[in-house]
Amino acid sequence: MSQPSASGFKASLSLFDATMIVAGSMIGSGIFIVSADMLKDMGSAGWLLAAWGITGFMTLTAAISYGELSAMFPKAGGQYVYLKEAYNPLVAFVYGWSFFAVIQTGTIAAVGVGFAKFAGSFFPALAWEDANTFRLAGLNIHYAQLVAIVLIIFLTFVNTRGIQAGKIIQTIFTSTKILSLFGLIIAGFVAFNWEVWRANWQGAWNMQHLVKSPGGQIDFEPLLTGAALGAVASAMVGSIFSSDAWNNVTFIAGEIKNPKRNIGLSLMLGTIIVTIIYLLTNIVYLATVPVHELAFSKDNRVALSASEAIFGSSGTIIIAVMIMISTFGCNNGLILAGARVYYTMAHDNLFFKKAGTLNKNAVPEWALWIQCFLSCVLCLSGRYGDLLDMVSFIVVIFYVLTITGIFILRKKQPNAERPYKAFGYPVLPIIYIIMGISFCLLLIIYKPAFTWPGLIIALIGIPLYYLAVANRK
Numbered sequence: 001m002s003q004p005s006a007s008g009f010k011a012s013l014s015l016f017d018a019t020m021i022v023a024g025s026m027i028g029s030g031i032f033i034v035s036a037d038m039l040k041d042m043g044s045a046g047w048l049l050a051a052w053g054i055t056g057f058m059t060l061t062a063a064i065s066y067g068e069l070s071a072m073f074p075k076a077g078g079q080y081v082y083l084k085e086a087y088n089p090l091v092a093f094v095y096g097w098s099f100f101a102v103i104q105t106g107t108i109a110a111v112g113v114g115f116a117k118f119a120g121s122f123f124p125a126l127a128w129e130d131a132n133t134f135r136l137a138g139l140n141i142h143y144a145q146l147v148a149i150v151l152i153i154f155l156t157f158v159n160t161r162g163i164q165a166g167k168i169i170q171t172i173f174t175s176t177k178i179l180s181l182f183g184l185i186i187a188g189f190v191a192f193n194w195e196v197w198r199a200n201w202q203g204a205w206n207m208q209h210l211v212k213s214p215g216g217q218i219d220f221e222p223l224l225t226g227a228a229l230g231a232v233a234s235a236m237v238g239s240i241f242s243s244d245a246w247n248n249v250t251f252i253a254g255e256i257k258n259p260k261r262n263i264g265l266s267l268m269l270g271t272i273i274v275t276i277i278y279l280l281t282n283i284v285y286l287a288t289v290p291v292h293e294l295a296f297s298k299d300n301r302v303a304l305s306a307s308e309a310i311f312g313s314s315g316t317i318i319i320a321v322m323i324m325i326s327t328f329g330c331n332n333g334l335i336l337a338g339a340r341v342y343y344t345m346a347h348d349n350l351f352f353k354k355a356g357t358l359n360k361n362a363v364p365e366w367a368l369w370i371q372c373f374l375s376c377v378l379c380l381s382g383r384y385g386d387l388l389d390m391v392s393f394i395v396v397i398f399y400v401l402t403i404t405g406i407f408i409l410r411k412k413q414p415n416a417e418r419p420y421k422a423f424g425y426p427v428l429p430i431i432y433i434i435m436g437i438s439f440c441l442l443l444i445i446y447k448p449a450f451t452w453p454g455l456i457i458a459l460i461g462i463p464l465y466y467l468a469v470a471n472r473k
Contacts, residue, residue, distance in 0.1 A: 008254075008358050009076060009252075009255045009358070009362055009363075010362045011256060012163055012257070013163065013167060013255050013257060014262070015257075015262045015265060017167050017170070017171060018249050018265075018266035018270075019265075019266040020171050020174040020175065020270075021170055021248060021249045021252070021266070021336070021337065022063075022246050022249050022267060022269070022270025023270040023273050023274050024170050024173065024329045025249075025333035026243055026244070026245055026246050026330075027177055027178070027329075027330060028111045028245075028326060028331075029114035029115075029323055029326065030241055031242050031277075031278055032301065032302065033299075034238030034239060034242050034300070035238070036294060036295055036296070036300035036301075036302045037235070037300060038236075038238050039210060039295035040210045041209065041234045041235040042207055042208070043208035043210045044207065044208065044291065045204045045291055046204035046205040047207060047235075048235075048282060048286070049282055051232060051236050051239055052239050052278055052279055052282055053279065054435070055236055055243050056243070056271075056275035056279065058240075058432055058435055058436070059243045059271050059275060060268070060272060061424075061428050061431065062247075062399050062403060062432055063247075063268060063270075063271040064264070064423045065403050065425075065429050065432065066079075066082075066264070067264025067268065067420045067422065068264070068406055068418060068420055068425075069250075069406065070259065070260075070267070070420075071259075071260045071261070071263070071264055071419040071420040072085075072409070072413075072416060072417065073253075074253045074260050075253050075254060075344070076252065076254035077251060077253075077340060077343070077345070078247060078251040078340075079095065079250060079341075079402055080095055080099070080251075080344055082250075082405055083095050083398070083401060083405065084348075085413075086405025086408045087408070089348065089465075091401065093345070093350050093461055094461035094462060095398050096341055096342070096345045096461075097461035098394055098457060099341055100351075100371070101374075101461075102390065102391060102394070102457055103391055103394060103395060104334060104338040104341075105371060105374045105378055106378055107245065107391065108334050109152075109375045109378035109379045111327050111330050111334065112147075112151050112152050112379060113379060114323070114327045115148065115151055115324055115328055115331070116143075116144035116145070116146075116147035117144050118319075118320045118324050118327070119144075119147060119320075119324060121320035122320065125143050126143055126147060132144070141380060145380060148379045149376045149379050149380070152375050152376055152379070153372060155328075155331055155332050155335050156368050156369060156372040158332070159336050159363065160363060160365045160368055161361055163255050163336075163361075166332060169329070170333055172329075173325055173332065174333075176329070177325050177326040177329055178277070180322045180326075184307070184322070185277070187311070188281075188285075188287060188288055188306065189287070191309070193288055196286075196290055197286060200290060200291050206220075208220045208221055208222045208223055209221040209223060209231070210292060210295045210296075218292045229446075230442050230446030230447070231446075233443050234443070234446060237389070237392045237450060239278075240392040240395075240439075241391055241392045242278070243271075243275075243278070244391070244395055246267065246270060246271050247267075248336075249266055249270070249337065250263060251337040252336065252337050254340070260419045261419065285302050285303075285305075288306045288309040288310055289309050294306075301319070303319050303323070304316060335372070339363075339364045339368040340364065342355040342364070342367040342371065343358075349472040350472075390453050390454030390457070391454075392450070393440060393443050393450050393455075394455075394457070396436045397458075399432075400436040400440075403429050403433055404433060406422055407426070407429070
């Protein structure tokens with residue numbers, strides 16, 4: 001029988017459960033789609049795999065660095081707690097505000113709509129066409145948006161019934177999508193087209209934009225060194241977004257058995273599994289479909305192009321089912337974990353007071369429902385895509401701040417218990433910080449549309465913090 005933790009949560013999640021939350025929260029619809037835009041930005045097989053490899057290295061480095069922090073502070077709230085301990089409540093609140101305003105809720109909305117879009121393969125009314133819309137309160141609403149809202153509400157309700165209900169869904173759907181992806185990878189290697197593979201590796205390290213003319217002609221535009229760096233950063237927006245949410249397991253530390261050991265271990269195992277899957281999946285794409293066809297796949301669905309090359313006409317249905325399973329499980333993990341951050345903020349008197357209460361099932365039901373409400377609003381707004389463009393920029397900033405916090409805490413709290421110390425310290429954390437800062441600076445220079453709106457949303461958190469403090473007093 002699981003025992004309540006000091007915060008009132010039931011510590012009932014095993015290492016396997018925690019690993020499923022890490023992997024399940026990471027794998028959504030991104031791996032099936034984003035490689036198309038990445039190829040448009042960089043135009044070559046070598047750079048596509050390099051971008052995914054760099055992202056995997058950064059993700060794994062960050063995850064094993066977080067192991068030290070999770071062992072020091074095995075509390076609900078995860079990254080919010082780490083930032084508060086390393087810096088101050090203001091920095092932590094700005095993160096929590098950004099998390100609530102766009103990072104978590106925007107991701108939940110986008111993943112929900114992704115589920116509904118691919119359900120259009122079975123239900124024509126959900127196909128993303130103007131004919132499948134209606135007007136309501138001045139908004140042009142698509143039936144797929146309504147399905148996304150129903151999905152979010154359903155998963156929120158399930159998670160109000162207790163951690164066990166959310167755990168069962170997460171385990172079943174994450175296991176299924178990992179096995180399905182490995183099945184696609186194996187089938188891809190069986191159907192390996194050496195002619196396509198060799199053609200894709202001709203000039204594999206030539207950095208170039210791929211542009212499609214109105215007549216359907218594809219032009220290759222070479223990039224100079226400076227622009228090439230910007231192109232890599234732009235491309236990695238997709239791979240970093242697809243690899244994000246690995247830290248969600250830290251938010252539910254109060255519900256994990258032996259959190260000092262299992263959180264850090266689940267972070268490492270989960271990110272390794274997903275990084276391997278992502279790299280192998282992209283190899284399958286390149287082994288079955290020419291680069292220029294992948295870049296301009298219909299609706300950017302690179303997985304669909306590869307699946308049709310492997311399985312023929314039935315490939316469409318196979319990928320649609322895989323993506324629906326993937327996004328369903330992904331959203332469950334996001335919904336389950338996100339509410340725990342607002343719970344912890346409420347206990348610091350920096351969020352709605354009701355968010356800091358647990359229901360009879362020992363879960364923060366009110367926090368779950370307010371997260372659900374904002375996610376549904378973002379579904380209806382139609383602006384979730386714009387919001388997600390800035391998610392990668394914002395989350396990397398906070399990852400850099402959090403990993404820098406390891407150095408700060410080693411000075412501030414030299415005698416604190418550290419059951420696990422960051423692997424490769426100080427070299428690997430420093431490498432991540434340099435890479436993260438470089439990524440953000442390149443986006444500021446070459447993709448300002450991704451950065452300034454995100455910064456503005458985050459900075460709005462500063463006056464909100466002082467309003468919260470004044471209200472507390």
